[in-house]
């Protein structure tokens with residue numbers, strides 16, 4: 001069994017544990033490569049099916065190609081697609097691109113708050129109607145208590161402290177100092193009312209593993225990751241005002257794997273293209289504790 | 294191809310401040326495994342803040358941690374040697390964070406145990422050594438760190454080595470190597486140190502590269518704990534797939550298999566795997582699915598085994614070593630939840646043989662196991678489970694205990710225990726002993742009431758009509774003038790199994806309550822009718838035992854899936870009309886002489 005097989009097997013195991021133990025389970029899909037690999041792993045775990053909803057938080061500043069790709073795949077894979085948004089903040093123009101907030105607080109409003117309220121069911125959820133290919137307000141407002149997230153331990157410091165099954169309290173707070181033990185593939189699947197669980201099946205994967213797996217499995221991936229014709233490509237995807245493309249001529253998955261293995265990005269952290277990480281020393285971690293993925 | 298490189302998980306353990314983070318940071322730096330510019334950035338930041346640079350800062354990305362000055366969790370870092378890739382688990386040394394240490398170390402294939410040369414062997418140097426043994430880690434090296442603080446003195450190193458070897462002998466553990474190092478200065482980290490020419494052994498990196506991977510698990514008997522059973526009919530998929538991960542051994546299509554503890558036999562028909570070439574078998578570590586020759590109804594938790602191989606033990610008692618991490622001590626009078634492979638069952642402590650303080654290795658006899666202690670314990674599960682001993686097959690020989698939502702203990706099974714004196718029997722004995730019986734005997738009551746007493750369980754899957762039938766039955770008997778009472782328990786069971794309470798334990802409690810109630814009412818001469826969904830033969834056995842010596846009758850509505858037929862007195866088709874059902878049940882009652890015509894007035 002090679003490394004990718006082992007990673008796949010462990011992730012599939014975690015997904016199946018989550019599905020068995022949590023009634024109200026969803027998977028976050030940011031449209032990026034990690035959560036798309038996660039989606040693929042769900043199809044592995046459930047033999048071609050995805051038996052829980054996928055939640056996407058639309059900040060409205062996503063690169064339009066991402067949204068197109070999301071809906072295309074959602075229809076093709078017959079996904080139960082749920083979309084949430086902070087429509088208030090957008091209407092009142094309380095965002096960084098509107099010049100009224102800094103980056104960190106914009107992330108908080110458009111991602112953290114939107115996610116919290118979408119999961120809790122306190123803000124409207126839009127659900128894809130596969131007949132009409134349009135989104136409609138979902139009548140189900142039950143809170144989701146198990147949330148599958150595509151975080152990787154190698155991304156940056158705070159994520160490397162995560163568990164596969166990580167409890168959050170009512171306010172999505174994360175007590176870093178008091179994490180449950182996790183041994184012999186026994187996870188914390190019991191939880192008190194009011195808490196919910198984040199599940200991290202990709203914790204052991206590196207950026208290179210992700211691309212190697214995309215290559216091996218031939219996973220459809222958005223073209224934004226490839227050279228856009230101007231010698232630039234996105235290494236990670238986010239909102240366009242805050243995500244800068246990197247200089248690269250990689251035109252396909254093979255090129256990217258090569259670039260990561262021996263090329264210029266071998267030792268450069270992935271999130272270097274994301275502006276919000278730099279604004280203060282522990283910014284991402286602050287966001288993370290507040291519930292941002 | 295890079296992904297073909299071998300990988301090894303290494304945990305770094307030892308007393309707080311003995312230099313674990315420094316060792317990790319140094320290894321990352323000296324093998325060129327840090328992101329470009331990261332080391333310089335952290336050094337520059339320290340300089341700006343007029344703080345001396347620490348390798349820990351490099352690793353401790355979290356603010357909280359740095360504020361407290363201790364590594365609080367098992368961070369994962371990667372580094373490469375020419376031989377393989379290492380995932381380093383930097384385990385916190387502080388006693389408060391022992392559960393984090395365990396979480397990290399349980400995943401490790403190798404351990405580096407760090408001891409400060411200047412401070413010498415401390416409490417956690419010993420405790421962690423013991424935990425490595427407990428967790429069964431075979432590859433262990435001891436790094437005697439901060440040799441610079443003792444002038445690289447050979448005598449200091451050798452004294453610590455001798456003392457520690459003595460301790461390790463007591464717990465039957467032999468490390469592969471003792472290495473004198475100065476992690477901060479880089480001595481003996483990735484190459485020989487000119488400051489310790491007296492040391493002939495390898496550097497930390499050499500020793501790591503010399504560690505052997507464990508023997509492949511596919512040579513052991515086949516075990517696949519069932520995670521779930523899928524049938525995605527609504528998506529147009531008719532396969533009924535039993536899914537799980539093969540923990541050990543291998544299996545091929547056509548192999549005869551058995552599910553334990555239920556004992557159901559079958560034959561593998563197909564191997565299911567999404568987006569890959571067709572497969573005719575599966576091996577250890579693969580997450581996979583199977584379909585079977587005949588449709589099979591089992592629940593998650595069963596262990597799939599090959600019939601021709603050595604089978605696991607099936608018992609409800611076993612002896613184990615448990616490491617306790619709970620806030621409350623482990624005690625005898627409480628019901629915990631046991632999770633072993635994918636089985637989840639209520640468990641109680643039948644006996645505490647002894648308790649060990651892992652730091653002092655002092656053994657004592659006391660009625661509970663405190664936090665951070667190890668106990669040798671006889672456990673009794675309230676239903677039989679399938680397991681192996683940890684020395685036979687580790688993945689099915691290790692378990693955790695859940696107390697009040699939290700994983701509070703980890704354990705390894707030493708041996709099965711076979712005896713018949715279950716806690717349920719003891720409970721019943723006690724109950725009956727303290728029971729002042731009425732002067733009116735059951736025959737007298739039966740004569741008076743015109744019927745004998747009985748507990749009538751109408752079981753079946755949800756929405757098969759069992760509850761409707763149970764109510765119709767109550768009405769019919771009532772109209773016949775019988776003393777009858779209906780008590781629906783499905784709602785209670787569902788409630789108990791809902792998120793508001795532990796699923797396994799809540800359900801168990803509710804069933805015990807029902808059994809006690811039934812006993813009381815049947816003793817009073819009544820006919821108690823109850824409807825239950827999703828019951829198995831162990832639940833049933835327990836209810837019958839609790840209701841003894843009074844009569845229990847079982848009626849099953851719909852296709853029987855999980856009960857052995859000999860446990861069922863009457864089978865009814867799914868959605869049977871109430872009148873027809875009532876008639877059949879009355880016939881059964883007459884036959885079972887609950888409604889003896891003789892008693893009809």
Ligand SMILES: Nc1nc2c(ncn2[C@@H]2O[C@H](COP(=O)(O)OP(=O)(O)O)[C@@H](O)[C@H]2O)c(=O)[nH]1
Pocket residue numbers: 307308309310311312313314315316347348349363364386438439440441442474475476477478
């Ligand atoms: N003199 C000296 N100090 C060291 C050495 N290794 C670590 N230290 C210091 O010991 C302290 C504790 O080290 P750290 O790695 O944080 O310990 P941990 O708590 O085990 O992770 C820090 O101040 C380190 O700089 C060494 O080889 N020599």
